[in-house]
Amino acid sequence: MVEFRAVTKEYSNGTMALKNVNINITKGEFAFIVGQSGSGKSTMLKLILKEEDPSSGEVFVNGYNVSALKRKEIPYLRRSLGTVFQDFRLLPNKTVYENVAFTMQITEALPKEIRRQVPMSLALVGLSKKANVYPRQLSGGEQQRVALARALVNNPPLLIADEPTGNLDPETSWEIMKLLSEVNCRGTTVIVATHEKSIVDRMKRRVIAIDKGSIVRDQKKGQYEDEVKNKQVCG
Amino acid sequence: MKLRTSKYVVKEGLINAYRNKLMSLASVGVVTASMIILGVFLAVAINLSYNTQKLSEQPQIVVFCDHELDNKQIKQIEETIKSDSRVKKYTYVSKEEALEKAKAKLEGDNDIFEGLGDEFLPVSFIIELNNLKEAENLALAFKAIQGVSSVRYSQERIDIILKVATWVQIGNVILVIILLAIAMFIIANTIKLTVFARRKEINIMKYIGATDWFIRWPFIVEGVIIGLIGAIIGFVAISIFYGVASSKLAEGIGILTFVSLGGLQFEVGYTFGLVGIVVGVLGSTISIRKYLHV
Numbered sequence: 001m002v003e004f005r006a007v008t009k010e011y012s013n014g015t016m017a018l019k020n021v022n023i024n025i026t027k028g029e030f031a032f033i034v035g036q037s038g039s040g041k042s043t044m045l046k047l048i049l050k051e052e053d054p055s056s057g058e059v060f061v062n063g064y065n066v067s068a069l070k071r072k073e074i075p076y077l078r079r080s081l082g083t084v085f086q087d088f089r090l091l092p093n094k095t096v097y098e099n100v101a102f103t104m105q106i107t108e109a110l111p112k113e114i115r116r117q118v119p120m121s122l123a124l125v126g127l128s129k130k131a132n133v134y135p136r137q138l139s140g141g142e143q144q145r146v147a148l149a150r151a152l153v154n155n156p157p158l159l160i161a162d163e164p165t166g167n168l169d170p171e172t173s174w175e176i177m178k179l180l181s182e183v184n185c186r187g188t189t190v191i192v193a194t195h196e197k198s199i200v201d202r203m204k205r206r207v208i209a210i211d212k213g214s215i216v217r218d219q220k221k222g223q224y225e226d227e228v229k230n231k232q233v234c235g
Numbered sequence: 236m237k238l239r240t241s242k243y244v245v246k247e248g249l250i251n252a253y254r255n256k257l258m259s260l261a262s263v264g265v266v267t268a269s270m271i272i273l274g275v276f277l278a279v280a281i282n283l284s285y286n287t288q289k290l291s292e293q294p295q296i297v298v299f300c301d302h303e304l305d306n307k308q309i310k311q312i313e314e315t316i317k318s319d320s321r322v323k324k325y326t327y328v329s330k331e332e333a334l335e336k337a338k339a340k341l342e343g344d345n346d347i348f349e350g351l352g353d354e355f356l357p358v359s360f361i362i363e364l365n366n367l368k369e370a371e372n373l374a375l376a377f378k379a380i381q382g383v384s385s386v387r388y389s390q391e392r393i394d395i396i397l398k399v400a401t402w403v404q405i406g407n408v409i410l411v412i413i414l415l416a417i418a419m420f421i422i423a424n425t426i427k428l429t430v431f432a433r434r435k436e437i438n439i440m441k442y443i444g445a446t447d448w449f450i451r452w453p454f455i456v457e458g459v460i461i462g463l464i465g466a467i468i469g470f471v472a473i474s475i476f477y478g479v480a481s482s483k484l485a486e487g488i489g490i491l492t493f494v495s496l497g498g499l500q501f502e503v504g505y506t507f508g509l510v511g512i513v514v515g516v517l518g519s520t521i522s523i524r525k526y527l528h529v
């Protein structure tokens with residue numbers, strides 16, 4: 001599903017963001033990428049979305065050789081995956097419904113399709129009643145759920161979430177994580193970049209830890225830190 | 236592009252232009268102002284070239300025949316003139332016509348011609364040229380024809396007309412190019428503000444997989460709407476202004492003839508329409524370029 005082969009990324013200002021990274025996330029997996037800010041996890045997501053190109057090595061996503069993709073083909077790569085960001089990135093001038101429907105309009109989907117898919121997606125995140133409300137009228141958690149509905153409306157095989165709970169309180173964060181988990185249960189591969197220890201520990205999923213551009217740990221059913229130093233954290 | 240996408244594009248362009256009312260209004264104002272300046276220059280240019288055109292249409296060479304020539308000889312001269320490729324058009328002036336003209340010129344003093352026939356007057360040909368520059372050569376050539384007594388042409392006047400026409404044309408082209416460039420630059424900048432205000436939206440669209448053209452089209456529609464509205468307002472303003480100014484000026488300056496309002500409106504109309512569209516399209520395209528590279 002997502003594969004990094006000997007990927008190195010050096011930014012033009014000389015910063016080494018990734019050093020010879022190899023990972024393989026297979027279909028149906030739920031994986032956390034954890035690390036401090038500046039560790040290189042954002043760079044990994046940027047490479048997946050082809051916001052940046054690797055300095056060397058190859059990135060494969062959903063069968064696309066991302067590093068070899070032409071500029072014109074980028075939109076089609078991005079349509080094949082759903083993306084959720086820390087700052088939600090909803091269109092402020094569109095209602096919740098329009099925001100979700102827009103993702104389908106872009107792909108020139110049939111209006112009939114749109115009318116069927118959008119309510120389904122909104123129902124999945126529990127926001128059917130807020131369809132005609134503008135994003136600014138929603139709480140942070142609700143906005144993130146709209147973003148999630150938008151990411152899922154095209155039924156992408158892969159969902160990428162960049163610090164999805166970074167702007168949310170712990171309670172709401174946990175709800176979003178439960179939703180992501182549910183999405184994963186329906187067969188979607190989910191990759192979440194985060195530095196929130198408590199959530200990672202509680203989820204008990206694959207954890208890829210990255211530090212100063214190198215993978216330092218890759219563990220099935222892992223936790224944020226190597227050993228559980230603080231037993232009370234676990235729920 | 237599918238039909239529903241075209242619908243989306245037009246609707247989105249309209250909505251965007253309306254949502255950013257203030258910015259759109261500012262842009263329309265800039266376009267209108269540029270169009271009015273452009274329109275004034277166009278009006279001046281059109282009238283200048285119209286007047287030089289009129290001047291150059293006046294007879295340029297007059298060939299006088301010996302007044303003793305018989306019809307056959309005159310016919311021969313006419314053939315020579317007719318067959319010359321440099322001649323655009325010629326008019327035959329018979330002896331009787333020459334007398335009429337002379338009488339008309341002297342108006343009240345017609346008694347002078349009392350008792351005189353037209354025998355003493357020469358037959359002449361009034362000639363228009365294809366190219367004014369050939370006047371001198373042609374005059375010399377005609378003078379050499381047997382039976383031609385004299386050739387009259389005004390080199391000085393022809394020279395002035397030629398010079399004025401050339402400079403008016405060059406000046407026009409330069410001024411119009413400069414003006415268009417300025418208008419485009421200002422409009423591109425104004426639209427850049429709209430684009431800048433919506434750079435986040437553009438960014439989001441890119442992330443959810445919108446193609447460049449899908450993002451670009453609504454902005455182009457918006458630019459064209461702004462350009463066209465500005466052009467229409469400018470057109471109305473120029474029409475009113477020209478109607479008043481040309482009639483006032485025509486009274487003051489007798490030698491100049493002014494192009495009719497309708498004639499001007501046609502030229503200004505399609506120029507404005509074209510400029511409005513081009514400026515809108517280019518303005519949007521230039522402004523949005525930077526934000527598409529995500």
